[in-house]
Amino acid sequence: MGEAVLAGALSAGWAASDVVATVRTEAKAQRLRETYRVATTSDNVAAVRGAGLVLVGVKPKDVGALLDEIASAIDPQAVVVTVAAGHPAAFYEQRLPAGVPVVRAVPNTPAAIGAGITAIAPGRGATDADLEAVEHLFSGTGAVVRAAEKDLNAVSAISGSGPAYIFYVADALAEAGVLLGLTRDVARRLAVQTLLGASRLMDESGEHPVLLREKVTSPGGTTAAALRTLDDGGVRASFLAAATAARDRADELGG
Ligand SMILES: NC(=O)C1=CN([C@@H]2O[C@H](COP(=O)(O)OP(=O)(O)OC[C@H]3O[C@@H](n4cnc5c(N)ncnc54)[C@H](O)[C@@H]3O)[C@@H](O)[C@H]2O)C=CC1
Numbered sequence: 563m564g565e566a567v568l569a570g571a572l573s574a575g576w577a578a579s580d581v582v583a584t585v586r587t588e589a590k591a592q593r594l595r596e597t598y599r600v601a602t603t604s605d606n607v608a609a610v611r612g613a614g615l616v617l618v619g620v621k622p623k624d625v626g627a628l629l630d631e632i633a634s635a636i637d638p639q640a641v642v643v644t645v646a647a648g649h650p651a652a653f654y655e656q657r658l659p660a661g662v663p664v665v666r667a668v669p670n671t672p673a674a675i676g677a678g679i680t681a682i683a684p685g686r687g688a689t690d691a692d693l694e695a696v697e698h699l700f701s702g703t704g705a706v707v708r709a710a711e712k713d714l715n716a717v718s719a720i721s722g723s724g725p726a727y728i729f730y731v732a733d734a735l736a737e738a739g740v741l742l743g744l745t746r747d748v749a750r751r752l753a754v755q756t757l758l759g760a761s762r763l764m765d766e767s768g769e770h771p772v773l774l775r776e777k778v779t780s781p782g783g784t785t786a787a788a789l790r791t792l793d794d795g796g797v798r799a800s801f802l803a804a805a806t807a808a809r810d811r812a813d814e815l816g817g
Pocket residue numbers: 563564584585586606619620621622624628645646647668669670671722723
């Protein structure tokens with residue numbers, strides 16, 4: 563996720579010479595240097611010293627130790643942005659020098675191609691100017707929306723994890739094509755292009771998904787038969803349960 567944000571920030575006009583990426587392996591360092599022309603280091607403390615904006619992109623379980631490592635080197639004027647799921651802004655504020663503004667962000671992986679959506683929410687000390695700086699950081703990764711911090715775990719359950727649900731559907735649809743005798747290659751292309759076309763149609767027409775679904779569903783026809791089977795299988799209820807499970811897991815990871 564950190565790399566996707568890096569790629570987006572550079573495409574939004576951030577100078578590569580202003581960025582230091584921290585890594586744990588030399589292989590990764592070399593790849594980032596060659597791909598993005600940014601400086602790299604395995605020294606987190608050196609990387610944050612003097613930085614105006616610090617992006618935390620480690621797993622939730624690693625955030626506490628990372629903050630303990632870098633807290634004393636953080637410039638009091640710096641903005642700390644975190645994409646880690648779960649932990650509330652207060653978790654960071656307790657571990658960072660007093661007054662350091664924290665902004666939480668929930669991006670998603672289509673950020674890597676500039677087609678993401680990121681929700682951002684301020685911690686206690688973050689100002690509007692801090693939020694604008696973070697909006698600029700994510701602007702090259704796609705859309706940016708502001709949200710209340712209390713809603714971020716729900717956002718994560720919908721758009722943060724959402725690409726995985728869509729890839730799951732794509733895989734299931736392609737597998738269904740194979741079941742019906744199509745080659746794997748053709749089935750995959752049909753599934754992927756159908757998801758892409760349907761997404762673009764929703765976006766470009768601005769029509770509600772229910773209306774668009776009705777336009778596909780001829781009375782007494784094939785789609786109605788398929789949709790009844792999905793309803794019988796509890797697919798809609800499963801989406802509701804899945805999003806609730808993701809939100810609950812984010813709450814749990816946040817402690
Ligand atoms: N993958 C996704 O779609 C999304 C992920 N997130 C959040 O982004 C964060 C990262 O997730 P992923 O990118 O999926 O995980 P990842 O495991 O691919 O990335 C974490 C990176 O942090 C590095 N790392 C770990 N400890 C480090 C340390 N002490 N210093 C420097 N680097 C260190 C690891 O080497 C790894 O490259 C998580 O907190 C997750 O909750 C948020 C929204 C979406």
